[in-house]
Amino acid sequence: MKVKKQLLSLKAYDPGKPMSEVKKEYGLPKIVNLASNENPFGCSQSVSDALNSFSHYSRYPEGNAPLLREKVADRLGVKQKQLLFSTGLDEMIQMISRALLSPKTNVVMASMTFPQFRHHAVIEQAEIRQVPLIDGRHDLEGMQQVVDEQTSIVWICNPNNPTGTYVNETELSNFMEHIPKDTLVALDEAYYEYVTANDYPDTLKLMNDYENLLVLRTFSKAYGLAAFRVGYAIGHEALIEKLDIARLPFNTSSLGQIAAQAAIADEEFIQMSSYVNKMCLQQFYAFCNEYKVDYYPSQGNFIYIKLKKSVDEVFQYLMERGYIVRPMKDGIRVTVGTEEDNEGLISLLKQMFIEDASRLRLLS
Structure with missing residues (x-):
């Protein structure tokens, strides 16, 4: 077919693996999607x-x-x-x-x-x-x-x-x-x-x-x-x-x-969403500051966390445990979720860092 040649250099938008597939593949009871910058509180x-x-x-x-x-x-x-x-x-x-x-x-x-x-x-x-x-x-x-x-x-x-x-x-x-x-x-x-x-x-x-x-x-x-x-x-x-x-x-x-x-x-719903988002961003800031992880302060409902290890490895680690984030060039973009969801993701990141530190001690 005579498709425009410029299309050959492009790919269709990839929204990522469906949550239902992730749930089935890893036998997980729950999936937390923090990859699409959706409002965790739904709508009005x-x-x-x-x-x-x-x-x-x-x-x-x-x-x-x-x-x-x-x-x-x-x-x-x-x-x-x-x-x-x-x-x-x-x-x-x-x-x-x-x-x-x-x-x-x-x-x-x-x-x-x-x-x-x-x-x-x-x-x-x-x-x-x-x-x-x-x-x-x-x-x-x-x-x-x-x-x-x-x-x-x-x-x-x-x-x-x-x-x-x-x-x-x-x-x-x-x-x-x-x-x-x-x-x-x-x-x-x-x-x-x-x-x-x-x-x-x-x-x-x-x-x-x-x-x-x-x-x-x-x-x-x-x-x-x-x-x-x-x-x-x-x-x-x-x-x-x-x-x-x-x-x-x-x-x-x-x-x-x-x-x-x-x-x-419903202006009240928007004000609530904005306020809670600002408060929940502090959860990520506190984690990044404690573990000396680079990040960009955000004005959106997401945060870009820079990593010193393989982005694919981090993405896979989190997905296998029920948390989906957006992998980027040198880090992950994480949607700000509910306080509970944020703490769940942060706990996994801390666990990953602890496991990495343990492996390094064994190798030294």
Whole structure:
């Protein structure tokens, strides 16, 4: 078959081995998945209440999500025409890439960030310019230096996945001042609701000064609606109008729209999730500091723990004992779970370190 040649260098997204398979393979009574950055507390009870009243399964969803659009616009204080909805942020990234990229353009991003930025740039045959992180953080000065007249998109994941680090308001404002007005700066704020840093940028306010700024958010993380796949972008009306052309008809489901409407109304649930997440991060910080393990302080609902031993070995050790994490280049990304789940994982890491120390004593 005459498949596009650029697809030959890519692989389909791998979500990891299903929990049911892990459970069966290792004979485990319980699996704790700390690999996908899901909300361990589920979602607002109001979501279930809202879904119970829906029965129009044979009808197409409202293509423009009008009721959800109204609620999100009211909550954010933006115009309804500034919003674009998608099937999760994965589809949004695909839409943006499809609309803006071509073989004659380039895209700028960090070298360790959300992989779908690069994935879709490859499909659209755009040149990819990746700038290494510095101490887990975006090197905005380095990114600025590689932007030129052919740069169509600059991707900034803030907080960054997988490191959890963030770009502050001063840094972002200075960066925007040096970017061409016709180059889109797309800020992926998937973990926005978890952020507690006082100097995190007010990106919606910055949008008043920069028409080339686009902000992406989702209901999959803090709102706990990962199964429904509802994401959205906020931008200037003219830009949103153009991006909407690349959107598939009826892309967000009726159930997803209803769930998101109910979820965004429950501010108390979001505040609880953010507060508990901040407290539970301290469990990991305390462990890392005690055992002198390097990590990045996080503004997301996950933590990047750097390892001095084989990542595959650590991943396998934890999985065989019922805990699934995300293996990375030089460490593991761990979703912040419940206090109990966090303690269970930390206990296993401590046990692993003790076993390693014992082996070293036997060999010395």
